[in-house]
Amino acid sequence: MKRLLSIALLLMTLCVGASAKKPNQATAVFTVMPKMSCENCEKKIKSNLRFEKGVKSIDTSLSGQTVKVDYNPEKTSVEAIQKGFAKIGYSATEVTACDDSNNKPAEKK
């Protein structure tokens, strides 16, 4: 039982460590509506979002229906990135971090 607890603690620590990174570097994962259905949808998101201020890199996943955005939190915010999605007709919802083991990402309130 104690062992299980320490494993849980270790996982939590890793989780926090992974999302902390450098101070001017943050990652947000979004799900989008309407869904991305093909490569062109991915390209559309990537090619438009990369010009948003503070956005460093974009990683889309068709199978996971997620868009991972690396950004500089000093220059932009999750809300600003969501506005960037809105400009190209997508409604983006941030999903909670550290949910990689789960196939269905939990939606953040």
Ligand SMILES: [Cu+2]
């Ligand atoms: Cu498409």
